[in-house]
Amino acid sequence: MHPLELWWARATSWIYRGDKYLCNLCGFGARRLRRRGHNHPVIVSKQISGAGRRRVDCPKCLSSDRDRLIWEYLKIVLPTPNNQISILHVAPEIPLSNKLQELQHQKSITYQAIDLKTSGYHYPKWVQDADLTDLPFNNNQFDFIIASHVLEHIPNLQKAILEIHRTLKPRGQAIVMFPVSRCQATDEYYQTSDFLENAKPKPSPTRKEKIDRFGQHDHIRLFGTDVIEILSETNLLEVFALAWNNQTDSFDSIDIEKQPQTDVLFILKKV
């Protein structure tokens, strides 16, 4: 997110002022939300959640529904102020990152943010250039790793999972989100054999292929109904799928295939 985008959002947020929605990150009350996302036919045909053009952004801080969902979860699991905890935020969403950095002053939190920096994109100074598949951190360093809409971009998923496991403390947890198809199994552009030493490099998919097959121009995977098995394949992490229940104002464990419209929070716990 470019600082100018945020400046513009703040300057024009008064247009949206109201009491239908309350942003849990910045406290803004809105009568409606701002739009985000792109519509592609595949989003409907493959019943992909967490994608498409929709009104989900806070008009003032530009947090998305998923940033606010992660914060709702963190409010429950972050320990009391006296406990020293460390958080790694991968490809940080600015509104959520601002909240966590604010917390550093109130709680004993060590917060680090990383991204695999790509030319043409803006990154705040406090974001370190690092790769989730090759993290420059010690074993057992983090209590929480947040990676929202990251895993669907990474060719070698297993390497990312191994790094998450290595850098999490025992009983630490990764909070991850990504688009999920409710009607098909996970579709991978790359196969395990593509990552073997001496494997012939596979050509990158075209932009059109990525949009038509995975729903976005830079995705190389579409998670599906078997996502829990895929993420727990290494037997290193326990995986839970949670969704927000509006009736009870709490998180429920869910079955991916039976909750077609819900954004899902995946929790990967180091056992």
Ligand SMILES: [Zn+2]
């Ligand atoms: Zn907000």
